[in-house]
Amino acid sequence: MAVKKNTLAIKDQPKHLLGIQNLSIQEAKDILDEAKIFIKLNRSASKKSDILRGKTQINLFFEPSTRTQSSFDLAGKRLGADVMTMNVANSALKKGETLMDTAMTLNAMHPDIIVIRHQDSGAPNLLSQKVNCTVINAGDGWREHPTQALLDALTIINRKGKIEGLKIAICGDILHSRVARSNIYLMNMLGAEVNVVAPKTLMPKSIERLGVKSFTNMKKGLDGCDIVMMLRLQNERMQGSFLPSKREYYEFYGLTSEKLKFADKDALIMHPGPMNRGVEIDTKLADDINVSLVKEQVELGVAVRMACLKMYCKK
Amino acid sequence: MTEKILTNARIIDPSQEMDEKGSVIVDENGKVKAIGKDVKKTDISPSAEIIDLKNNILIPGIVDMKAFVGEPGYEYKENFRTLSHAALAGGVTSIVTMPNTKPLIDNVSMVDFIIRRGRDKASVNLFPSATLTREIEGKQMTEFGLLSAKGVVAFTDVVRAVQSTETMAKIMDYASDIGVLIMQHAEDYELSKNGCINEGEVSTRLGLQGISYISEKIIIERDLCLLNEFPCRYHINQISSKESLEAIRRNKENGLNFTVGVSINNLSLNENDIGDFKTFLKVSPPLRLEDDRLSLVEGIKSGLIDVIVSDHTPEDEEGKRLPFAQAASGAIGIETLLPLALEMHHNESLSLKKIIETLTINPAKILKINKGTLKKGSDADMCVFDLEAPWIIKADLLKSKSKNTAVEERKVQGKVLMTFLNGELAFKS
Numbered sequence: 231m232a233v234k235k236n237t238l239a240i241k242d243q244p245k246h247l248l249g250i251q252n253l254s255i256q257e258a259k260d261i262l263d264e265a266k267i268f269i270k271l272n273r274s275a276s277k278k279s280d281i282l283r284g285k286t287q288i289n290l291f292f293e294p295s296t297r298t299q300s301s302f303d304l305a306g307k308r309l310g311a312d313v314m315t316m317n318v319a320n321s322a323l324k325k326g327e328t329l330m331d332t333a334m335t336l337n338a339m340h341p342d343i344i345v346i347r348h349q350d351s352g353a354p355n356l357l358s359q360k361v362n363c364t365v366i367n368a369g370d371g372w373r374e375h376p377t378q379a380l381l382d383a384l385t386i387i388n389r390k391g392k393i394e395g396l397k398i399a400i401c402g403d404i405l406h407s408r409v410a411r412s413n414i415y416l417m418n419m420l421g422a423e424v425n426v427v428a429p430k431t432l433m434p435k436s437i438e439r440l441g442v443k444s445f446t447n448m449k450k451g452l453d454g455c456d457i458v459m460m461l462r463l464q465n466e467r468m469q470g471s472f473l474p475s476k477r478e479y480y481e482f483y484g485l486t487s488e489k490l491k492f493a494d495k496d497a498l499i500m501h502p503g504p505m506n507r508g509v510e511i512d513t514k515l516a517d518d519i520n521v522s523l524v525k526e527q528v529e530l531g532v533a534v535r536m537a538c539l540k541m542y543c544k545k
Numbered sequence: 546m547t548e549k550i551l552t553n554a555r556i557i558d559p560s561q562e563m564d565e566k567g568s569v570i571v572d573e574n575g576k577v578k579a580i581g582k583d584v585k586k587t588d589i590s591p592s593a594e595i596i597d598l599k600n601n602i603l604i605p606g607i608v609d610m611k612a613f614v615g616e617p618g619y620e621y622k623e624n625f626r627t628l629s630h631a632a633l634a635g636g637v638t639s640i641v642t643m644p645n646t647k648p649l650i651d652n653v654s655m656v657d658f659i660i661r662r663g664r665d666k667a668s669v670n671l672f673p674s675a676t677l678t679r680e681i682e683g684k685q686m687t688e689f690g691l692l693s694a695k696g697v698v699a700f701t702d703v704v705r706a707v708q709s710t711e712t713m714a715k716i717m718d719y720a721s722d723i724g725v726l727i728m729q730h731a732e733d734y735e736l737s738k739n740g741c742i743n744e745g746e747v748s749t750r751l752g753l754q755g756i757s758y759i760s761e762k763i764i765i766e767r768d769l770c771l772l773n774e775f776p777c778r779y780h781i782n783q784i785s786s787k788e789s790l791e792a793i794r795r796n797k798e799n800g801l802n803f804t805v806g807v808s809i810n811n812l813s814l815n816e817n818d819i820g821d822f823k824t825f826l827k828v829s830p831p832l833r834l835e836d837d838r839l840s841l842v843e844g845i846k847s848g849l850i851d852v853i854v855s856d857h858t859p860e861d862e863e864g865k866r867l868p869f870a871q872a873a874s875g876a877i878g879i880e881t882l883l884p885l886a887l888e889m890h891h892n893e894s895l896s897l898k899k900i901i902e903t904l905t906i907n908p909a910k911i912l913k914i915n916k917g918t919l920k921k922g923s924d925a926d927m928c929v930f931d932l933e934a935p936w937i938i939k940a941d942l943l944k945s946k947s948k949n950t951a952v953e954e955r956k957v958q959g960k961v962l963m964t965f966l967n968g969e970l971a972f973k974s
Contacts, residue, residue: 351751351870353868356866356868371870373752411750411752434748435749440750
């Protein structure tokens with residue numbers, strides 16, 4: 231009797247999307263397959279569905295965000311959920327409320343899904359222990375940004391047909407990048423070979439233990455790559471102890487059409503945005519629709535987030 | 546009190562090279578009257594109390610060189626009474642209290658307060674330390690002479706290191722003349738800025754700012770360089786890495802005189818134990834690689850490390866139920882110090898004598914206090930434990946006011962049965 235009760239309780243537990251690290255290959259593939267259906271819906275005249283009708287989705291953003299936040303907002307709305315977005319960055323925190331207090335307050339309102347963005351690594355994990363709804367990580371500290379990696383994977387599949395066997399270079403500020411980490415896990419999982427390229431001061435320790443090859447040189451790192459993912463270099467990292475100057479960074483690590491030639495001749499460029507034109511990427515190259523997938527990434531982001539919301543929301 | 550005799554004990558007292566079956570007689574003043582295998586029941590008066598220890602181990606009461614008591618200012622985390630209970634349950638009879646209270650223990654009147662308050666509320670021997678610098682700002686040294694006259698046994702900024710080389714040089718120069726003990730927390734802040742765990746694979750995976758071993762090593766190297774010029778009583782609170790140990794080895798081989806401690810946390814855990822953001826394992830210095838842990842154990846064996854401390858740091862739940870980077874640092878440990886240390890006996894990496902030595906006579910010698918020994922005439926502070934008894938550590942059953950143990954659910958072997966303070970039974974399990 232006791233055993234039965236127990237299994238029921240586990241079944242009743244909400245599922246969370248906290249990171250690619252916690253995902254199985256099958257789960258990742260299921261999300262991507264589901265997302266393909268939503269690409270079509272998003273391109274049709276009537277974009278609305280009622281899959282999440284009656285469900286409440288709260289977007290809890292402790293860190294400012296434009297594209298991720300609007301993407302989740304739109305995704306929820308297109309699925310028919312009631313979406314509320316809270317920018318906690320400038321309200322409760324100033325009053326001394328902790329993440330846990332905020333979580334308990336929101337939990338009392340019976341949401342079905344909380345989408346969280348937080349500046350501290352592990353914050354979504356902590357939140358998921360305290361609420362009884364689904365938690366979806368929209369980026370935590372330097373740790374993970376799972377929906378970004380999933381949308382990147384979908385974009386690649388859309389253009390290259392597959393991920394298995396591809397060679398992918400991730401370039402730039404790897405140290406502070408959650409996008410890099412999630413992509414490393416996901417691309418590895420889906421069978422790609424991953425190179426990371428960064429100056430030594432922006433390369434995390436023991437990164438090769440995550441299953442990548444690391445390079446400090448764009449020529450070597452991009453060699454034969456099918457996809458070149460550029461990362462945003464935040465302004466504050468350009469001076470001080472990480473790098474000597476913007477100019478020097480651009481010279482050695484900024485993606486230009488010359489450097490792109492080190493990669494495969496059909497190589498495509500990706501960027502999670504927002505871009506620093508003329509810092510990590512040449513502005514013309516960024517807009518070149520023949521090689522840049524940046525716009526497509528944003529478009530497919532909505533589809534991937536719809537898939538995640540649908541699959542993780544408790545029925 | 547009446548005279549008492551503790552019989553059928555395996556007495557381990559490294560201060561007198563003793564490891565033998567025997568008895569201890571405690572006189573009516575709470576001092577050791579006789580000890581060892583030659584003590585016989587007939588040596589005492591017929592009215593004396595007889596306690597049969599049933600072949601369990603008897604050692605001098607443990608001397609813990611680093612524990613935080615919440616008074617004054619942090620009574621909600623720990624107070625003298627709760628700390629005493631936790632200590633006695635762990636076989637600890639002497640504690641060096643840390644001065645990073647609120648207000649700080651950095652002047653004579655605060656020391657008076659601590660001593661008075663401790664005398665009224667504590668049931669263990671307290672040895673207060675004072676801050677090394679005023680306001681632990683690392684700028685101006687405290688009144689070493691006046692404070693030590695009041696009973697301060699050591700000077701430390703606890704979780705802060707003096708960053709200025711000039712200040713540190715002056716401190717050591719001045720201290721070398723007065724003869725006070727300096728206990729340094731070795732950490733270069735610029736290198737460890739915003740860091741919360743060891744820099745390596747785990748910090749990369751968890752997306753947390755790491756702390757490189759260099760931040761510890763560089764302060765050790767700097768201080769030892771100064772020590773060469775200004776030979777004072779210098780002790781490194783806790784080291785955490787293989788590289789620090791190497792620096793220590795090199796300097797000791799060059800004839801430099803200083804002492805070194807290690808926290809039980811760094812001896813019994815490594816960075817992988819942090820798992821999925823377990824904030825209770827956020828400690829300072831951070832847990833490092835298994836390789837580092839093993840070399841620290843080796844460091845004790847070879848005598849490069851003199852002391853094991855509990856680094857007892859009570860924190861309430863509020864401080865720990867936060868994202869890892871924001872969570873408070875530290876773990877309680879005074880009650881679990883001995884059983885965790887005994888793990889190194891059970892897994893055959895250290896001898897029992899060595900372990901007991903680092904917990905009793907070594908800290909007492911460094912502090913120049915008359916503890917950690919059961920030589921005839923000393924205070925009968927004693928701990929009796931069953932070496933083999935298995936148990937599982939449960940936070941709720943620990944006596945500390947705060948429950949932030951880093952070893953919840955750990956299966957350990959070795960249980961404190963009785964603790965005596967000045968010959969009086971102060972704890973019985």
